[in-house]
Amino acid sequence: xxxxxxxxxxxxxxxxxxxxxxxxxxxxxxxxxxxxxxxxxxxxxxxxxxxxxxxxxxxxxxxxxxxxxxxxxxxxxxxxxxxxxxxxxxxxxxxxxxxxxxxxxxxxxxxxxxxxxxxxxxxxxxxxxxxxxxxxxxxxxxxxxxxxxxxxxxxxxxxxxxxxxxxxxxxxxxxxxxxxxxxxxxxxxxxxxxxxxxxxxxxxxxxxxxxxxxxxxxxxxxxxxxxxxxxxxxxxxxxxxxxxxxxxxxxxxxxxxxxxxxxxxxxxxxxxxxxxxx
Numbered sequence: 001x002x003x004x005x006x007x008x009x010x011x012x013x014x015x016x017x018x019x020x021x022x023x024x025x026x027x028x029x030x031x032x033x034x035x036x037x038x039x040x041x042x043x044x045x046x047x048x049x050x051x052x053x054x055x056x057x058x059x060x061x062x063x064x065x066x067x068x069x070x071x072x073x074x075x076x077x078x079x080x081x082x083x084x085x086x087x088x089x090x091x092x093x094x095x096x097x098x099x100x101x102x103x104x105x106x107x108x109x110x111x112x113x114x115x116x117x118x119x120x121x122x123x124x125x126x127x128x129x130x131x132x133x134x135x136x137x138x139x140x141x142x143x144x145x146x147x148x149x150x151x152x153x154x155x156x157x158x159x160x161x162x163x164x165x166x167x168x169x170x171x172x173x174x175x176x177x178x179x180x181x182x183x184x185x186x187x188x189x190x191x192x193x194x195x196x197x198x199x200x201x202x203x204x205x206x207x208x209x210x211x212x213x214x215x216x217x218x219x220x221x222x223x224x225x226x227x228x229x230x231x232x233x234x235x236x237x238x239x240x241x242x243x244x245x246x247x248x249x250x251x252x253x254x255x256x257x258x259x260x261x262x263x264x265x266x267x268x269x270x271x272x273x274x275x276x277x278x
Contacts, residue, residue, distance in 0.1 A: 007269030014265035017258035024255055028074040037065035039072040039225045048241045058243040060234065066243060069225035070251055076226045077255065080141050080210040081203035087145025089199060092152025097183050099153070100160025111157070114150050122147050126209060130218045140219040144206050152198045159191040193270035200263035204256045211252050227252050 008015045027034060036056075043063030051058045057066035099110040126143050133139045163169060164187065172182045213219040214228025222229065227248045234244025 003269040004266055007265050011265050011268075014261050017261040017265075020254060020258045021262065024074050024258075025078055027071050028078045031071045031075050035065075035068040035071045037068040039064060039068040040223045041065075048237065050241070051243060057247050058241070060230075060244055061237060061241070066230075066247055069230060070227070070247060072225040073227045073230060073248070073251070074255075076137060076220060076224070077207045077210060077252075080137065080144065081206045081259075083141045084144035084148065084206040084210075085199050085202040087142065088149040088202060089152060089195065090149075091146070092149035092198075093156050093188070093195070095149070096153040096156025096158075097160055097188065100157040101164050101179065101183050101187070103161065103164075107157070110153075114153050117147075117150050120147075123209065123212070127213070127216070127218065130213055135219055135221050137220060137224075140210055140213060144209055148202060148205065152195075152202070155194045155198060156191060159194060160187055163187045163190060193266075197263050197267040197270070200259055200266060204259035204263070207259070208252070208256050 008018060041064060043059070046055065046059045046063040048061055049055055049059045049063075055065050055067070057070065059065055060069070095110050095114070099107040126147050129143050129147075130140065133143070160183070169182055169186060172186050177186070210219065211226070211228035211231070214226045215232040217229075217232060220226040220229055222233075230248040231245055231252075234241070234248065237244050
């Protein structure tokens with residue numbers, strides 16, 4: 001933990017990114033209390049207003065407040081990011097742990113399954129499944145989680161392979177500890193570093209995928225506010241109402257970039273190889 005804190009102290013850009021992400025999370029959690037307007041309220045007298053004192057980021061083609069919809073859209077992005085990554089971590093850790101700990105035939109079977117999953121282009125697989133299933137945020141979370149665990153499984157498998165014959169593992173076996181106990185209470189705590197990095201970068205990826213699906217009209221359906229959906233509907237008016245696409249685009253860019261910078265900072269702090277240290 002001290003290494004991570006020191007890394008953020010040294011890396012000002014990562015620190016700014018962390019502050020921004022915390023701001024987005026707080027805004028998402030308290031959206032009903034800090035949003036200036038109801039995000040779905042239609043006001044025919046305020047259609048396509050540019051940024052002004054009453055509507056700081058302007059209004060859309062239905063007179064809805066852009067700032068309010070951005071705040072509520074953050075809830076969708078954060079929910080999808082955290083829940084989808086939690087699911088992918090659960091699957092990836094389970095498969096990677098068993099493959100790396102047991103090796104041999106089990107490792108070969110599980111890794112061949114991972115290889116097969118990796119042959120499918122993830123985004124197009126998600127796109128196809130999303131188009132078939134009933135549009136809902138729950139389905140989007142599940143689909144992203146079920147199609148993004150392979151990289152995590154490979155990382156965990158490598159960590160377990162390196163650790164399974166170390167002294168603390170051999171001592172636990174000699175003491176009569178079960179394989180499950182050794183895997184999840186002895187080895188797994190020593191793989192927290194790559195898990196944290198994978199989770200942080202995975203959240204960025206999940207947010208970007210969800211925004212892309214919403215932009216294509218899949219998953220989050222109107223009138224629910226989502227950043228990708230705002231971009232999609234705003235592109236029609238881009239020549240007369242630039243604010244409809246600018247602010248959602250900035251929100252997506254900054255959020256995804258911030259999570260990536262945080263992930264890199266954590267990786268550099270926990271693995272000196274990436275920071276050039278020896």
